[in-house]
Amino acid sequence: MILDLESFITRERPFWDELEALLKRGSLVTRGDSEESLTRIRRFHYLYKRSAADLAKLQTFASEPELRQYLEDLIAQAYTRLHGNAETSGKLRPLHWFFHVYPRAFRRHAAAFWLSFWISIAGALFGAFVISQDTDNKLRLLPGQFGHLIQSPTERVKAEEANAFSPEQKEHRAQFSAQLMNNNIRVAINAMAFGILFGIFTVVLLFYNGIVLGLVGYEYIADGQSEFLAAWLLPHGVPELTAIFMGGQCGLILARAVIGWGTNLTMRDRFRAIRDDLVVLVIGFCVLLVWAGIIESYLSQTHEPAIPYSLKIAFGLVELVVMVAYLYMSGRGDETPDEEDQSLAINNGRAASTTPRYS
């Protein structure tokens, strides 16, 4: 009980000011000085506890509603800062992330990736079937951005090979590359985000993407341009299509969390269980799409006689082997029991726990 509000405010006010000043700091941690950081965190914790106790005293006090509101706001901010959701090591470890975290996250959800792959293949087969029935279907189904594919494959191959050394070929490569990255990253993010609507639009997007691939692929093969097709698509197609399938994989993971199939967790816990893996996979497919954009602009669009098709095909195949080896072999065998535990959380019906964070 507060007997004298005036002296109570006078006495406690410096502590509230100090807490507020610490809250205004970007971070409580000073890099390279763990002792100072620890002292500051301890002080922050003490001030939070003290101010919370002040609030508890004031909550039974009728007057000063503004002061209560002020303290509630202060405590809410301090509570938010003190009880974080992330374990921050304070150190970026990109190599560890690349060789361990990412491939493991991929493998944990490999089934969703393969489902995404097979939906696209089904779309490709459908596209091939549709164009085999009527070549005019290409005009109906190809989006505007593929206008350069309207001409027949043989005509295009001739034109491309005739201009292989043309300076125009090299004119806007960087811009084209950036456009590809921009467009593909947005498509992959949409494939992921649409998962929240039960995955329906993710499936539609993957299927339609497959249709376009099937239309183009069938036409080039039927026209006897298989070698050109492989040399054109393989170098950038390996990372690009893998990334798009990963976008679909994320969408399907999200859709499963929405639907709750195969788990007895609440929706909130299902989301919590997949959240970190989603972020890892999204960063991963963005990196792949940057790589694909560079390759498509600088290698895929360069044709014989400038670069032999066999070399481009070999490059694409090497990429494929490295990609499969990386995704399935990297970081294998050194999963900690904790990680296994977390990865299985959603399947076993419980969510990974959260830990306090000091930032």
Add this chain to the structure above:
Amino acid sequence: MALGRTTTLDIRTPDGITFSMPLAGPITRFFAWVIDFLIFIAVSRAIGLLAVFGSIVSTDLAFAVQLLLDLVIGVGYSMFLEWIWNGQTVGKRVMKLRVVDEGGRGLSGGQVVVRNLLRAIDMLPLFYGVGGMFHVLTARCQRLGDLAAGTIVVRRIDVGSPDVDELLAGKFNSFRDHPVIEARLRQRVSPEEAKICLSALLRRNELEPDTRLDVYRRLADHFRSLVEFPESATFGLTDEQYLRNTAESLFRKRPTGKLAKRKAMPEAVASAEA
């Protein structure tokens, strides 16, 4: 409206402290987004101008960099600021909003990324149509991104102080002559009772005369039963005046000593220190 819809996030800490965070409404959130959007447009234009200058060196490279920066800022603006500013962007700062975890805790990197990536769906078909619909339908005013990330948006309230001088209508508060009893009154009256007293006085003209007399009599009797002022202080006071004195005693700002930063403290405390 969803069943069990709430306008505040009530938190009870392990220490037994309770406090609440008011949830942000769709209009303030929309304005925060508009501010952020305008900043994005401004930055994007600035990058466009720089690209024009950069094209002196290489047109191809300059516009490639412009495209990539547009993508990075478009996708990463909110993510970056919400991460380094603990759940705030420029727009949210201006509108006094903050993104927090559903439990009132700070955000993890995963939460920041997921809620912002799903913005692509929330924005459909125009002006956050999908997000706005879910905001209205969900119990905690969450758009789809918030649902997936387990986040909510809370706001800070600037508490306006009631004009207690007006309550007295120019008359002297006879309770002021008895500061010890006044202090006892403030301790014994609960926040809810104080609020009822103030509300009854502020809504004076909305009440029918008979109802007003009855309500004021019952309230005054209640406050009389909590503390007893000497007769010299209550002589000749009507029930209404008794309530006005009580409200003034409860809500009056009291000086506490040295002058301090007004900006950092609510009006009540800052002016009390003046």
